[in-house]
Amino acid sequence: MYKLYFHPFSQHSRRVVALLNEAGLEHELSLVDLVKGDNMQPSYLALNPNHKVPTLVDGDFRLYESNAILRYLCNKHELTDWYPSDLQARAAVDQWLDWNQTRVAGAVFDVVFNKMFAGDKADKAAIERGEKTLVELGKILDDALAGKTFLVGDKPTIADLSVASNATQLQIAKSLPEGANIAAWLGRVMEIEGFRKAMPQM
Template structure:
């Protein structure tokens, strides 16, 4: 059975758990991270030298980086609907996944701990304002894409792109600041809410 190391409060662990359920893969999840088993041990660093979660263990195969894990899981399950085999369709899904991991997630690096976590170390009003502007800029890109597709992030069908972006948009929605009107995203988010795995691992009250 697949083993997933990482606490369920982690946004990156939750995308992996959601992918497992969408792909119909059985897994065992073990809590690692702050408040649980330490990732700062020699044993854990042997699995992931970054000392971060999640980590996937599949027999003698170990993998870290959440989006890479999601890709592996979809391919292991033979779920070409989640990650197409055809090169162009696959690239279309993967470029939205990569954008999520780089541009989208980097936009909230300052504003999220400031406003959602109330971390006193993140208290610069100019950086908070800049972070909100950049975060909303990324949301605008996704809004345009969903207006174009009228359905899902990468086109007409649900894919891994929707999983990784769904977690990120949930975080944006739950962080307290004034949000612009995004009707296409709101409609897409309602479609995500029809998926039981999203309600368990995405829109479940956690940010």
């Protein structure tokens, strides 16, 4: 049985919980209360010195970085629908996973943290900077989704779980970039039961 240290409002946790749900992998969720600072406790830092969620525990093996966890689960359980074995399809999934971490994540943090969690300490310049970046990235995503059902092929992959977890976070913060293709795609991702179940209770 897997143990996943997570937080319900964490978009990085959400993508992993969605895959665990969808693949029917037995797991226990362990809440790391970021507001109370559980992530800074020595016992958690021993698991993940980056003080971030999620962290997966599989027996003696510990793994952090949400996209690495997604790939690990797919490789271990041969989930080739979620992480295709075809060379170019897999490379395209990797492209979106990396794009999401290297281009999108920082802008999502700037916008969501400052709009929803920073309270009086909100950095308005960071919100503006993040929203400007998201206009550029939203167009890239919307163009890429034109005429497509999911990011890579006709079935959802871990690329969709990862990118959509950021999109839902932006939706909660009312900062999802405009785009008919993005809206339609996100609607399709929300039909995935395991993803829907991974959303926080509002």
